[in-house]
Amino acid sequence: MARLNEMAEPMRSHLADLPCPRFDSTPWASGPKLSERRVAILSTAGLHGRGDRPFQGFEGDYRVISSDTGANDLVMTHISTNFDRTGFQQDWNVVFPLDRLKDLADEGVIGSVADYHYSFMGAAAPAQMDSHAQNLARLLKGDKVDAALLVPV
Amino acid sequence: MGALAHYLEQNAVPTTQISLIYEHTEAIRPPRALWVPFELGRPLGAPGAADFQKEVLRSALTLLEAEKGPVLEVFEKEAPASADEDFSKGEPWACPVSFSPPAQAQSDQGKRISAFKQEINELLPWYEMGKEARGRTTMAYFSPETAAEVLCNYLTGKQVEAPHADMSLAVVLRLAAQDLKAFYFEAVISKPGADVPDSQTFTDWYGNCTTAGGILKELKKKLTNEDDKDLKRTGQMFLVPM
Numbered sequence: 001m002a003r004l005n006e007m008a009e010p011m012r013s014h015l016a017d018l019p020c021p022r023f024d025s026t027p028w029a030s031g032p033k034l035s036e037r038r039v040a041i042l043s044t045a046g047l048h049g050r051g052d053r054p055f056q057g058f059e060g061d062y063r064v065i066s067s068d069t070g071a072n073d074l075v076m077t078h079i080s081t082n083f084d085r086t087g088f089q090q091d092w093n094v095v096f097p098l099d100r101l102k103d104l105a106d107e108g109v110i111g112s113v114a115d116y117h118y119s120f121m122g123a124a125a126p127a128q129m130d131s132h133a134q135n136l137a138r139l140l141k142g143d144k145v146d147a148a149l150l151v152p153v
Numbered sequence: 154m155g156a157l158a159h160y161l162e163q164n165a166v167p168t169t170q171i172s173l174i175y176e177h178t179e180a181i182r183p184p185r186a187l188w189v190p191f192e193l194g195r196p197l198g199a200p201g202a203a204d205f206q207k208e209v210l211r212s213a214l215t216l217l218e219a220e221k222g223p224v225l226e227v228f229e230k231e232a233p234a235s236a237d238e239d240f241s242k243g244e245p246w247a248c249p250v251s252f253s254p255p256a257q258a259q260s261d262q263g264k265r266i267s268a269f270k271q272e273i274n275e276l277l278p279w280y281e282m283g284k285e286a287r288g289r290t291t292m293a294y295f296s297p298e299t300a301a302e303v304l305c306n307y308l309t310g311k312q313v314e315a316p317h318a319d320m321s322l323a324v325v326l327r328l329a330a331q332d333l334k335a336f337y338f339e340a341v342i343s344k345p346g347a348d349v350p351d352s353q354t355f356t357d358w359y360g361n362c363t364t365a366g367g368i369l370k371e372l373k374k375k376l377t378n379e380d381d382k383d384l385k386r387t388g389q390m391f392l393v394p395m
Contacts, residue, residue: 003190004176010395020155020180026223027162028184034218042161042168044154050293056324057383075293077328081394084194084352089291089338091200100197100206109211126156133157137164147217148161149210150170150183151196152154 011082021126031146032111039105040114040145041065042136044122045088045095045153046078055079055121060128062136065117067098080123083153095153114145122153155181169216171196171209172225182223185216189228192352198232205233246354248362249347250276250340262371266305269364273301276340283343290339292332300336303329304372323383326372327391333365356394369393 004016031037046055048063054077055063065074071092076085087094098117104110118136120129140148155178158168162184169185172178173193178186189209191198197206209228216224252272277297284290294316295303306313307326315325337359342349350358360366369392376388 004174014395015174016176018177020177021159022180023156023159023182026182026184027159028222029162029165029167031167031217034214037167037214037217039214042157044157054293054320054324054328056321072289075291077293077331079327079391081391082193084192085291085335086338086349086352086355087195087200089335090342090349093203093206094195094197094200097197097206097210100203100210103203103207104210104214110214120157122154129157130160133160134164137161137166140161140166146167147214148158148166148168149213150154150158150168152171152173153194153196 014082034110034147035108036111037147038112038114038143038145039101039110039147039149040140040143041096041098041101041117041151042148043096043117043119043151043153045076045119045151046121047074047076047096047119049073050075058121058124058128060120060124060130061132062118062120062129064139065096065119067113067115067117069098078121078123078153095151097151101149110147114140114143116143154178155183155186158183158186167217169213171213175225175227178225182225184222185219185224187213187216187226187228190230191232194352195232199234202233205230246348246350246358248341248358249344250279252363262308265364265367265371266309269305269368270298270301272364273297273336276337279343280336280340283339286343287339291335292339293335294328295332297333297336300329300333304333304368308368308371308375321383323376323381323387326376326384327387330369330372330392333369334359337363337365360393 004012050073052063074092093099101113105113154170158170161168170183172186172188173196175188197209212228303313313322338355373388373392376384379385
């Protein structure tokens with residue numbers, strides 16, 4: 001579905017023309033086996049708590065989402081109109097799989113679920129996210145997270 | 154998304170990710186990624202399909218055990234049709250709510266706005282029923298009536314009230330438009346026995362068969378002609394899909 005050559009215009013050209021950042025090498029951080037990992041969700045769906053600040057533009061900042069947030073407490077203010085929201089409107093796990101992550105922790109597939117999760121607004125330019133990501137890395141390590149699950153929208 | 158993985162890994166946080174656009178991930182080369190063949194907006198596949206969502210999640214997380222990378226794996230299964238969305242066995246989706254005569258063609262703006270508010274009143278009981286049944290609404294900042302009021306006030310040149318003082322007019326209008334669309338979707342899926350339209354069917358119906366769709370086109374036109382660059386950009390890009 002989301003292969004570029006199967007998309008309708010003008011969406012196909014819009015996405016194909018988006019500049020992708022290039023990196024000379026791929027960094028590689030390692031950790032313990034999966035059943036011992038503490039996992040946090042990092043979404044780019046423009047999610048945040050009800051009453052929190054909406055995503056307003058292309059700032060590249062993020063919002064903090066506590067692990068005890070309920071489905072009715074999480075809203076989406078991503079600026080783009082070009083992706084489906086009806087899946088999220090029916091079941092937040094389609095975008096923010098917190099219940100599923102808790103299932104996997106209960107089953108022993110992962111070690112634990114982090115206390116906090118995070119959302120960016122994915123239309124922001126990647127370079128805008130860099131400094132925020134450095135701060136975020138400190139927060140994740142403070143929460144003893146050794147696996148960040150990145151979920152686009 | 155892939156760039157974020159680079160930044161975090163450079164700071165010693167291991168990552169794995171879901172990828173929705175294969176070509177982007179291939180170019181950015183994050184350490185671990187699982188490409189999924191789902192539509193944009195549904196990275197875990199389908200609503201209400203817990204076992205399938207878990208399978209996707211487990212596949213993405215298992216990449217953390219790879220010994221070297223970058224790894225870009227393909228998740229082969231298509232998303233299942235949800236039981237509610239699986240109406241399309243040759244039958245077109247029928248909106249379960251009966252509206253008053255459509256008013257998109259009304260030439261008088263006052264009549265269009267009255268018809269728009271009437272449409273919202275007709276949907277409200279279904280929205281309220283669905284909200285109670287699901288214990289949830291995805292409307293973020295406005296009630297249905299307030300979202301409509303905000304958009305109509307802008308169209309008719311009246312003062313627009315922001316829910317928070319630090320929100321610009323462009324942001325207020327975008328959020329009101331997003332909330333309005335969420336309201337229509339939540340309302341039309343809430344009548345008992347109603348089929349759930351797939352995303353494209355809903356978008357087509359909302360844009361072309363409701364008075365709200367006509368109001369949004371008027372809004373887009375007015376905003377696009379504004380001098381203020383944020384208002385202009387909101388009209389050009391952030392109200393209706395490409």
